[in-house]
Amino acid sequence: MTTVTDTHEDHHDHGPAKGLMRWVTTTNHKDIGTLYLIFSLIMFMVGGAMAMIIRLELFQPGLQFVDPGFFNQMTTVHALVMIFGAVMPAFVGLANWMLPIMVGGPDMALPRMNNWSFWILPFAFAMLLGTFFMDGGAPAGGWTMYPPLVLQGGNGFPFMIFAIHMMGISSVMGAINVIVTILNMRAPGMTLMKMPLFVWTWFITAYLLIAVMPVLAGAVTMLLTDRFFDTTFFNAAGGGDPVLFQHIFWFFGHPEVYILILPAFGIVSQIIPTFARKPLFGYSSMVYATSSIAFLSFIVWAHHMFTVGMPLQGELFFMYATMLIAVPTGVKVFNWISTMWKGSMTFETPMLFSIGFVIMFTIGGFSGLMLAIAPADFQYHDTYFVVAHFHYVLVTGAIYAIMASVYYWIPKWTGHMYNEKMGQWHFWISTVSVNVLFFPQHFLGLAGMPRRIPDYSVQFAEFNMWSSIGSFVFGLSQVFFCYIVYKTIKGGEKATDQVWEGAEGLEWTLPSPPPYHSFTQAPEIK
Amino acid sequence: MSSENAYYIPHDAKWPIVGSIGLTLLLGGFANQLNGSTSASNVMIVGFLILVYMMFGWFGEVIDESESGTYKKVEGVSFRMGMVWFIFSEVMFFAAFFGALFYIRIFSLPWLGGEGSGASTNEFLWGGYENVWPSNGPGEVGGEYEKMGAWGLPAINTLLLLTSGVTCTWAHWGLVANKRKQLIWGLVATVVLGFVFVGLQALEYSHGYNELNLTLGSGVYGSTFYMLTGFHGFHVTVGAIMLTVMLFRSIKGHFTPENHFAFEAAAWYWHFVDVVWLGLFIFVYWL
Ligand code: HEM
Numbered sequence: 001m002t003t004v005t006d007t008h009e010d011h012h013d014h015g016p017a018k019g020l021m022r023w024v025t026t027t028n029h030k031d032i033g034t035l036y037l038i039f040s041l042i043m044f045m046v047g048g049a050m051a052m053i054i055r056l057e058l059f060q061p062g063l064q065f066v067d068p069g070f071f072n073q074m075t076t077v078h079a080l081v082m083i084f085g086a087v088m089p090a091f092v093g094l095a096n097w098m099l100p101i102m103v104g105g106p107d108m109a110l111p112r113m114n115n116w117s118f119w120i121l122p123f124a125f126a127m128l129l130g131t132f133f134m135d136g137g138a139p140a141g142g143w144t145m146y147p148p149l150v151l152q153g154g155n156g157f158p159f160m161i162f163a164i165h166m167m168g169i170s171s172v173m174g175a176i177n178v179i180v181t182i183l184n185m186r187a188p189g190m191t192l193m194k195m196p197l198f199v200w201t202w203f204i205t206a207y208l209l210i211a212v213m214p215v216l217a218g219a220v221t222m223l224l225t226d227r228f229f230d231t232t233f234f235n236a237a238g239g240g241d242p243v244l245f246q247h248i249f250w251f252f253g254h255p256e257v258y259i260l261i262l263p264a265f266g267i268v269s270q271i272i273p274t275f276a277r278k279p280l281f282g283y284s285s286m287v288y289a290t291s292s293i294a295f296l297s298f299i300v301w302a303h304h305m306f307t308v309g310m311p312l313q314g315e316l317f318f319m320y321a322t323m324l325i326a327v328p329t330g331v332k333v334f335n336w337i338s339t340m341w342k343g344s345m346t347f348e349t350p351m352l353f354s355i356g357f358v359i360m361f362t363i364g365g366f367s368g369l370m371l372a373i374a375p376a377d378f379q380y381h382d383t384y385f386v387v388a389h390f391h392y393v394l395v396t397g398a399i400y401a402i403m404a405s406v407y408y409w410i411p412k413w414t415g416h417m418y419n420e421k422m423g424q425w426h427f428w429i430s431t432v433s434v435n436v437l438f439f440p441q442h443f444l445g446l447a448g449m450p451r452r453i454p455d456y457s458v459q460f461a462e463f464n465m466w467s468s469i470g471s472f473v474f475g476l477s478q479v480f481f482c483y484i485v486y487k488t489i490k491g492g493e494k495a496t497d498q499v500w501e502g503a504e505g506l507e508w509t510l511p512s513p514p515p516y517h518s519f520t521q522a523p524e525i526k
Numbered sequence: 527m528s529s530e531n532a533y534y535i536p537h538d539a540k541w542p543i544v545g546s547i548g549l550t551l552l553l554g555g556f557a558n559q560l561n562g563s564t565s566a567s568n569v570m571i572v573g574f575l576i577l578v579y580m581m582f583g584w585f586g587e588v589i590d591e592s593e594s595g596t597y598k599k600v601e602g603v604s605f606r607m608g609m610v611w612f613i614f615s616e617v618m619f620f621a622a623f624f625g626a627l628f629y630i631r632i633f634s635l636p637w638l639g640g641e642g643s644g645a646s647t648n649e650f651l652w653g654g655y656e657n658v659w660p661s662n663g664p665g666e667v668g669g670e671y672e673k674m675g676a677w678g679l680p681a682i683n684t685l686l687l688l689t690s691g692v693t694c695t696w697a698h699w700g701l702v703a704n705k706r707k708q709l710i711w712g713l714v715a716t717v718v719l720g721f722v723f724v725g726l727q728a729l730e731y732s733h734g735y736n737e738l739n740l741t742l743g744s745g746v747y748g749s750t751f752y753m754l755t756g757f758h759g760f761h762v763t764v765g766a767i768m769l770t771v772m773l774f775r776s777i778k779g780h781f782t783p784e785n786h787f788a789f790e791a792a793a794w795y796w797h798f799v800d801v802v803w804l805g806l807f808i809f810v811y812w813l
């Protein structure tokens with residue numbers, strides 16, 4: 001990397017352009033990061049609204065508010081919006097904002113392509129959400145899109161397929177940009193093993209993205225041709241197999257869940273040392289654990305298919321391989337706790353969300369281990385136990401880490417401190433309500449309540465009511481979060497450059513907010 | 527602070543949004559078409575033309591920047607890494623279809639034929655079905671068909687593509703040694719071989735559809751055959767177009783022995799397409 005950066009010779013003002021076109025044509029990593037984050041927040045609210053409808057219908061047994069078809073559309077699109085619209089773009093937004101700064105570079109390596117990776121997304125989601133207004137409504141066969149059910153959808157079906165193709169293109173371009181930025185834009189002296197963990201985890205996430213998004217594209221392309229072009233990939237009469245789709249899908253799907261969690265690991269590994277005022281315990285073991293998780297994630301996919309009728313050797317292999325993942329995951333949890341051990345800790349909002357992450361993500365990991373036991377999964381599969389599992393790892397895992405990162409870095413982004421009292425309220429209301437929301441679902445699942453069903457037997461009534469009450473409170477507290485963010489952007493106490501007393505890393509050497517072009521002069525790395 | 531060795535950061539990227547609009551029209555139009563709309567193909571065409579316009583504009587801008595010496599070594603490294611990872615993503619796209627092929631041949635057909643736990647499926651659902659390859663399944667979907675032989679056109683195509691890989695490398699040597707003639711003639715040969723390949727494949731498809739009754743709807747054999755060779759053929763076409771652009775640029779005097787990222791990218795892409803073909807020849811045509 002060279003040491004100095006500049007832009008067009010004929011473009012000396014270095015500030016952003018004015019008006020709407022600034023956002024449409026920007027190549028600036030901070031602008032694009034902001035776009036991603038705002039987009040993700042909007043999608044979080046859209047997906048959240050769908051979750052509210054689901055929980056409203058499930059408040060009591062019987063059908064009260066929506067018809068079953070629409071209910072299935074809600075579960076399907078809720079999942080797609082949250083995964084591809086809320087969590088992934090939030091992480092890419094954070095990567096855009098922070099990676100160039102954290103490695104001491106001037107910007108992302110491929111700025112024009114960076115713009116395109118974002119600007120495909122609004123179009124893709126317009127296409128996906130547009131299906132609600134079509135004949136037959138939105139896709140309703142579940143986000144996993146299993147054939148033959150999904151092939152029986154209405155006019156929305158091909159739109160869903162193409163929307164997924166577009167999201168895939170966007171993700172792959174974004175991931176290429178991340179990898180190239182990390183490999184080629186580091187300041188002199190920023191060796192790989194000096195990179196902050198957020199950079200490391202994103203590096204590996206990007207690799208996973210490039211490896212599996214095209215596989216998803218292939219899978220949904222085969223769905224499309226099976227429905228419209230007479231192919232029989234997933235039709236036994238022609239020699240195919242519906243289970244083949246599940247294999248291909250989960251070969252994407254399991255690495256995908258690590259795409260959703262590895263950047264979260266990185267965030268928490270940045271925040272805990274800051275508020276424990278100690279360096280991260282076991283930095284290199286964190287790097288190796290992340291890499292082994294990424295490797296293992298490619299050979300465990302069929303734990304989603306234990307009940308589908310695989311040969312016994314398959315069941316055993318995927319069971320043991322899955323359990324193996326608990327080892328590197330355990331290393332990580334151990335390291336976070338050891339970092340806090342004997343630290344001089346304070347509990348500002350980012351730290352609260354991070355500690356919440358460590359505890360509740362671990363609960364999700366434990367239920368994952370229970371699901372990994374093939375014979376036991378015959379009981380749990382497709383019940384609310386699975387729903388509880390993945391919401392612990394995704395909501396109190398991925399989303400909590402994103403919340404933590406917003407509180408952690410928003411003073412840097414905006415130059416304003418958020419309101420600490422409100423942040424604490426947000427954390428506590430969310431944490432109480434999210435457990436009221438998801439913990440009872442474990443019991444529902446163990447008792448046999450199936451997932452993706454709008455009505456249920458009366459024996460499940462009480463836990464469902466609690467779960468719904470928890471969900472309404474949790475939903476409202478996220479609206480409160482939007483308000484906190486809005487207020488912080490508008491104003492607030494001035495943030496210092498360092499922001500947090502114990503914070504270390506290049507981002508804290510820049511002013512808050514940082515100048516439009518970050519490191520015009522490559523920083524010195526000690 | 528001099529801008530001599532600064533990393534170049536472009537401004538005002540207006541092409542991405544054009545690309546998004548084009549892509550949306552193309553795919554949205556296609557989806558409508560699939561749903562039975564009769565006017566949607568016009569939307570598709572407009573979308574496609576917008577995409578082509580976007581590529582001319584976007585690549586044109588980058589070529590101008592490259593030729594005016596805006597890029598230095600470090601930007602070149604970014605471009606090269608980007609291309610390598612892009613090709614990796616393409617490899618994984620093909621892996622999905624190869625995976626489907628292997629799964630069908632190793633698992634699903636034998637199970638349908640009664641192997642392993644498939645005994646009762648075979649007995650009660652598909653009585654008498656025997657696992658063979660190629661197969662259009664126990665339901666004999668698509669009716670009688672013939673297998674596409676390996677040693678006619680496909681073997682010739684293998685030869686063509688392998689030769690084009692050699693000529694492409696030869697052109698590259700010419701470029702590095704600053705022998706423009708070798709560069710240009712090498713590219714001409716590569717492009718011609720590439721397009722002849724695509725032409726022969728079209729011939730083969732027409733043979734399959736008209737004489738062998740082998741279609742996309744001929745069970746899993748037809749599905750995997752046309753999807754794998756079809757996506758490959760599409761990639762060959764794209765690669766040949768890329769190389770054609772390189773040819774015109776070479777004739778215009780673009781590229782120097784030090785600075786020729788676009789050529790390298792196209793050449794790598796070409797070799798990638800080549801390797802995929804070898805996989806196809808072995809697993810789709812031959813074995
Ligand atoms: C210790 C690590 C983990 C283990 C052992 C594990 C295990 C499992 C198993 C066996 C299932 C299938 C259950 C069934 O359908 O019967 C499952 C489902 C799921 N897991 Fe995990 N998991 C782990 C971590 C994670 C993480 C980190 C995430 C995401 C951030 C995640 C997200 C999901 C999702 C979304 C599903 C449900 C997919 C669906 O059917 O819709 N898991 N997990």
Ligand SMILES: [Cu+2]
Pocket residue numbers: 253254257300301303304
């Ligand atoms: Cu999994």
